[in-house]
Amino acid sequence: MEASSEQSDRDQETKNLRVVEFFSGVGGLHCAVKACGVPCTVVAAVEINTVANAVYQHNFPEVDLMQRNLEGFTVDDFASFDADMFVMSPPCQPFTRVGLKGDKNDARTNAFFNIMRNLAEMAKKPTYLLVENVKGFDTSETRNFLVETLQKCNYVFQEFLLSPMNIGIPNQRVRYFMLAKQRPLQFKEEHGTQLVQHRVNMPLMPNEIKETSRLVCDNSMVSSQEQTNMELTESRERTGQDESSMVSLNEQSIERKTDEQHLNEKERTDNVKSGSCEDMVSSSEQNEQETGEDDERRKIGDYLQADLSEESMAEYLIPDRILLKYVNVMDIVTVEDTKTCCFTKAYAYYVEGTGSVLRTDLSADMSSAFSSGSCSDDERLERLKALRLRYFSPREVANLHHFPQDFGFPDCSTKKQKYRLLGNSLNVTLLAQLISYMVA
Numbered sequence: 306m307e308a309s310s311e312q313s314d315r316d317q318e319t320k321n322l323r324v325v326e327f328f329s330g331v332g333g334l335h336c337a338v339k340a341c342g343v344p345c346t347v348v349a350a351v352e353i354n355t356v357a358n359a360v361y362q363h364n365f366p367e368v369d370l371m372q373r374n375l376e377g378f379t380v381d382d383f384a385s386f387d388a389d390m391f392v393m394s395p396p397c398q399p400f401t402r403v404g405l406k407g408d409k410n411d412a413r414t415n416a417f418f419n420i421m422r423n424l425a426e427m428a429k430k431p432t433y434l435l436v437e438n439v440k441g442f443d444t445s446e447t448r449n450f451l452v453e454t455l456q457k458c459n460y461v462f463q464e465f466l467l468s469p470m471n472i473g474i475p476n477q478r479v480r481y482f483m484l485a486k487q488r489p490l491q492f493k494e495e496h497g498t499q500l501v502q503h504r505v506n507m508p509l510m511p512n513e514i515k516e517t518s519r520l521v522c523d524n525s526m527v528s529s530q531e532q533t534n535m536e537l538t539e540s541r542e543r544t545g546q547d548e549s550s551m552v553s554l555n556e557q558s559i560e561r562k563t564d565e566q567h568l569n570e571k572e573r574t575d576n577v578k579s580g581s582c583e584d585m586v587s588s589s590e591q592n593e594q595e596t597g598e599d600d601e602r603r604k605i606g607d608y609l610q611a612d613l614s615e616e617s618m619a620e621y622l623i624p625d626r627i628l629l630k631y632v633n634v635m636d637i638v639t640v641e642d643t644k645t646c647c648f649t650k651a652y653a654y655y656v657e658g659t660g661s662v663l664r665t666d667l668s669a670d671m672s673s674a675f676s677s678g679s680c681s682d683d684e685r686l687e688r689l690k691a692l693r694l695r696y697f698s699p700r701e702v703a704n705l706h707h708f709p710q711d712f713g714f715p716d717c718s719t720k721k722q723k724y725r726l727l728g729n730s731l732n733v734t735l736l737a738q739l740i741s742y743m744v745a
């Protein structure tokens with residue numbers, strides 16, 4: 306290592322790093338910064354969504370939280386933070402929309418492009434930069450722009466596709482991560498051995514090559530049916546449908562025409578502010594990246610709320626109507642299992658592909674509940690009810706995301722808001738490990 310690099314490393318070691326969190330949501334990255342074991346403090350956060358901000362403020366009142374649109378930030382705004390580290394989870398819808406994938410042409414990328422353009426203009430740039438997004442970002446034009454900006458700005462960087470499952474946490478949530486640090490600093494791979502195996506090394510791809518290679522390497526592609534489902538979910542949310550309308554997305558497609566009418570241009574623009582993440586996850590994504598031995602992974606039982614009373618438990622039981630109609634598309638897990646599916650923001654409000662459900666009675670006969678033999682609906686319902694299937698509570702989803710126990714929601718937050726916000730968030734321990742590796 307060169308002498309100047311060693312000097313830079315020493316300077317960083319002695320410093321309490323000033324971190325700024327963009328697109329802060331409920332502060333998953335804030336929790337990760339706190340948990341990473343490196344002396345750093347989140348000094349400011351920027352987020353446009355008022356509901357998310359109420360939760361952020363409830364948990365982190367000491368932070369200068371700005372309710373602003375990042376599209377309007379100038380180079381002076383960014384410089385005024387005097388930050389050592391920028392961390393961010395930009396909106397992911399432009400990259401989950403396979404087929405319609407708007408990528409850089411989707412207005413929801415404007416704020417991220419604004420950050421990148423201003424980064425290039427900043428006289429004193431943050432030493433570290435972390436970007437989190439969905440799988441799909443890795444093959445986007447927006448990622449190319451990020452890479453070009455980092456190269457131009459003299460950063461060394463590494464990219465990853467990682468799920469909490471890869472570090473022994475029983476939750477599937479494959480995400481893209483970019484870690485970058487200013488030269489002459491370098492990554493020290495010996496500090497991130499578990500993470501480094503999940504590095505991805507992608508060239509900058511011109512458009513025409515990218516389209517072909519995506520066919521070969523991007524297994525996050527979803528079918529046109531799944532695409533339709535995602536659009537329908539967004540449309541339903543905007544038209545205000547709630548729990549009572551909860552159905553399987555596949556069976557909604559007959560209503561597509563009506564829903565499409567709601568997908569007008571204004572709503573697309575409004576959605577920039579909604580910051581919603583993907584609503585359902587394709588089964589290929591739910592099943593991939595399961596490296597790591599099962600016996601190294603913790604069990605779901607470790608993440609349940611011990612203080613959930615019988616009464617609250619009843620609140621999370623799956624309603625009879627849903628049970629009877631949609632049980633076949635549910636991912637049913639037990640306390641002994643070591644994997645849950647990715648919890649999305651539509652969890653508990655849509656059935657398919659939005660997260661696992663918990664079977665709480667292990668003595669009941671699972672096979673008879675699912676046998677295809679002829680029995681009346683009432684009989685089948687009784688057998689299914691005996692399994693006592695329930696949703697994970699918001700606190701349990703937060704546990705699976707490794708949010709600290711003192712993380713909470715203001716009293717005014719509804720259950721639906723909690724699921725939505727957590728579905729947009731991230732795994733704290735995974736991010737803490739990545740930050741720690743980046744700064745090492």
Ligand SMILES: C[S@@+](CC[C@H](N)C(=O)[O-])C[C@H]1O[C@@H](n2cnc3c(N)ncnc32)[C@H](O)[C@@H]1O
Pocket residue numbers: 328329330331332333334351352353354357373374375376394395396397416577578579580581582726729730731
């Ligand atoms: C993927 S979520 C980030 C979640 C966050 N990491 C957490 O732990 O909750 C993206 C966030 O970006 C916010 N957002 C979207 N566009 C924005 C903009 N132009 N300016 C500021 N915030 C924006 C959304 O409201 C949403 O909360």
